[in-house]
Every structure is written in C-alpha cells, then in structure tokens.
Amino acid sequence: MSEQRPKVVFVVLDAFPFSGVDPNWTPCLFELAQEGGIAQKGGEAVLSASTYPNHASLITGAMPFEHGIFTSHSWLTEEPVPAKEAGPACRTLFDDCRDAQKRAIAIVGDQNLVGVCGARAAAAHWPNNGDLPESAPRGRLGYGADRGVVGAFDELDPMSADFTFVQLDEVDTERHLRGPWNDDVREQCRLTDSALGELLERFRSMWSEMVIIVVSDHDHEKVESGAVDLKSHVFKNNLNVQIDHDGTSALVVGLIDHSQLLDFPSVVGAQTVGPDRNLVWGDPGIQFGQDWNLAAQHGSPRTAKQLAVVGGGHPEARRLGNLIQASRPQCTEWAHWIRRLLVLDRHSFEP
Numbered sequence: 001m002s003e004q005r006p007k008v009v010f011v012v013l014d015a016f017p018f019s020g021v022d023p024n025w026t027p028c029l030f031e032l033a034q035e036g037g038i039a040q041k042g043g044e045a046v047l048s049a050s051t052y053p054n055h056a057s058l059i060t061g062a063m064p065f066e067h068g069i070f071t072s073h074s075w076l077t078e079e080p081v082p083a084k085e086a087g088p089a090c091r092t093l094f095d096d097c098r099d100a101q102k103r104a105i106a107i108v109g110d111q112n113l114v115g116v117c118g119a120r121a122a123a124a125h126w127p128n129n130g131d132l133p134e135s136a137p138r139g140r141l142g143y144g145a146d147r148g149v150v151g152a153f154d155e156l157d158p159m160s161a162d163f164t165f166v167q168l169d170e171v172d173t174e175r176h177l178r179g180p181w182n183d184d185v186r187e188q189c190r191l192t193d194s195a196l197g198e199l200l201e202r203f204r205s206m207w208s209e210m211v212i213i214v215v216s217d218h219d220h221e222k223v224e225s226g227a228v229d230l231k232s233h234v235f236k237n238n239l240n241v242q243i244d245h246d247g248t249s250a251l252v253v254g255l256i257d258h259s260q261l262l263d264f265p266s267v268v269g270a271q272t273v274g275p276d277r278n279l280v281w282g283d284p285g286i287q288f289g290q291d292w293n294l295a296a297q298h299g300s301p302r303t304a305k306q307l308a309v310v311g312g313g314h315p316e317a318r319r320l321g322n323l324i325q326a327s328r329p330q331c332t333e334w335a336h337w338i339r340r341l342l343v344l345d346r347h348s349f350e351p
C-alpha cells in the first residue's frame with residue numbers, strides 16, 4: 001500500500017545553538033525531537049558560517065561555489081553583488097515546487113532572505129518583495145521580529161501549502177548583542193521556541209500528514225574588541241586579491257598561494273571554497289573588518305554547527321529523524337531530502 005506523501009515545513013531558527021534543546025526551556029523543539037529525531041552533535045554549515053551562504057545552501061542543496069553566495073555577497077564573478085540582489089544562481093525548492101505544481105510559501109524575519117533564498121518564486125511570500133512594512137515589529141538589529149512572522153503567517157494560507165519555509169531571526173540578534181551563551185540567550189531561545197510552537201499549531205489538525213524540519217544556519221563565538229583589516233593589508237602589500245570581511249572569517253577572491261594566506265595578519269587557518277576563492281580565519285576572539293561592538297560573531301569553522309531536529313506525525317518524520325541521529329547532517333543535504341519527500345526530483349522514481 002502506498003503511503004501518502006507528506007507536506008513539509010522547513011524552519012530556520014537563525015543561530016539557534018545546536019545543543020540548546022531542553023524539555024523545560026524549549027518544549028516545542030524537544031517534543032519534535034522525541035517524535036522524529038535530533039542530531040546530538042549538530043549539523044554542519046557551509047563556509048563562511050554565516051546567514052546568507054547557509055540559507056542559500058539550505059534552499060538549493062548547492063555549495064557556495066555553485067549558488068555564488070559566499071558571504072553577504074554573491075561572488076560568481078570578480079564583482080561582488082549583495083546576496084539579496086543576486087539570489088542563488090541555481091534552482092531552489094521554490095522553483096521545483098512551482099514546476100511540480102505544488103504550493104510553496106515563504107515567511108522570513110530577516111527581510112533580505114526573500115532575495116537571498118529566491119523566495120519570489122514561491123506561490124506567496126512575506127515580507128512582500130523583501131520590504132518589511134513600517135508597521136512590522138523589528139528586532140534590535142533591524143530585522144523582522146519573531147512576533148511579526150507569527151502575526152503575518154495566516155496571510156499566506158499555510159494549511160494549503162505543500163511546502164512552507166520559515167525563518168525566525170531573534171536568537172541571532174540576542175547572541176550578537178549579549179554573547180554566545182548566557183541567561184539572556186537562553187530566555188530568547190525559550191521565546192523563539194514558543195513562537196515556533198504558535199506557528200506549528202496551525203498544522204495540528206493535519207499532523208499525520210506533516211514532516212517538520214527545524215535547523216539553524218550557524219553557531220556563534222565570543223569576539224574581542226577591535227578588528228583586523230585585511231583590505232588594508234592587501235592594499236599595502238600590492239596583492240592582486242579582493243577581501244570580503246565576514247565576522248570571524250574573511251573571503252579572499254583571486255589567485256593566491258595558501259602560504260601567503262597564512263602570512264596575513266592574525267590569520268591561522270585557510271580553506272579553499274571555490275575557484276580562486278579562499279576563506280581565512282584567526283584564533284578565537286579575532287574578528288575581521290570592522291568592530292561593530294558586538295559580543296559574538298560567526299563565520300569561522302568554529303561556528304559551523306547547526307541545530308538539526310525533525311518531527312511531525314507522518315511516518316517519514318521518524319525515518320528522517322533516525323537518519324540524522326546516525327549522522328552529522330550537512331547543510332546541503334536538507335534540500336535533497338525535501339525534494340524526495342515532496343517528489344520534486346524528476347530524475348528519481350519511486351516504486
């Protein structure tokens with residue numbers, strides 16, 4: 001007997017710590033994990049471990065060198081384009097749903113993610129065109145607050161969607177301002193879990209049809225005051241590369257030797273992330289570019305751990321839950337799993 005295909009809700013809790021799920025503080029996430037599963041050691045982000053490259057990888061299944069978004073910019077050519085303007089340079093789950101005549105919706109707290117994730121291809125999205133309405137509540141770094149997402153959700157008619165994409169931003173803001181982990185961050189995790197619970201309440205009457213996937217995009221680490229300016233270093237040394245500072249990492253664009261990268265001030269690690277694209281980072285506490293007076297930042301491989309929880313009443317929730325408990329899910333794997341759940345992959349046939 002064939003099983004009915006599930007409806008999928010894919011939620012990104014921005015910067016939610018992978019080890020922050022707790023029966024008392026985050027009961028919604030805890031119950032989801034009981035139903036499906038949780039990756040106890042966390043999932044693995046793509047580098048740079050920051051918001052836009054990871055969202056683009058979550059929604060496409062592609063690596064940054066494929067979708068182009070390495071930092072807050074797309075670097076497909078030697079000309080940087082803001083990630084929200086470029087969008088991912090390969091197919092998204094929204095494109096696939098549209099072509100398969102499945103209804104996809106997207107609602108995001110960080111308004112730039114409408115462009116970064118290509119969400120204009122969804123049947124409905126919020127905030128419209130990535131412009132946060134004047135009346136929408138904002139968090140302290142200017143992005144849409146969790147309660148604004150909860151308040152706008154019903155405008156998108158979530159119960160009729162085959163695929164729902166949600167991003168809640170406020171844990172990221174709290175960690176940037178207060179530090180990677182403390183009582184304030186734990187309280188924000190509680191509040192964001194409760195906002196998640198309100199969103200998922202809409203699907204209770206159809207729970208047996210649902211697979212709910214909840215991830216984060218990156219972790220955080222403490223930073224010291226001051227910042228290392230690699231742009232001035234390459235300028236002074238006449239190096240023919242461009243620098244894109246990204247929190248506790250920096251992207252180096254152009255042909256350069258690995259050994260030269262390790263001669264950059266404060267740089268202790270480097271990894272090739274694409275053709276003539278390298279990511280560098282320093283010791284714990286070192287940030288690059290500008291000191292924004294933040295307590296915590298992300299970008300380096302130390303911040304590349306993602307929350308990974310699956311729940312829902314459909315039998316596929318338990319199967320996917322078992323899979324992630326046994327492995328460390330990669331950021332790029334989720335889109336492929338969702339394509340299979342929604343039968344979006346035209347090249348795969350099920351018996």
Ligand SMILES: [Zn+2]
Nearest residue numbers: 014015051217
């Ligand atoms: Zn983020």
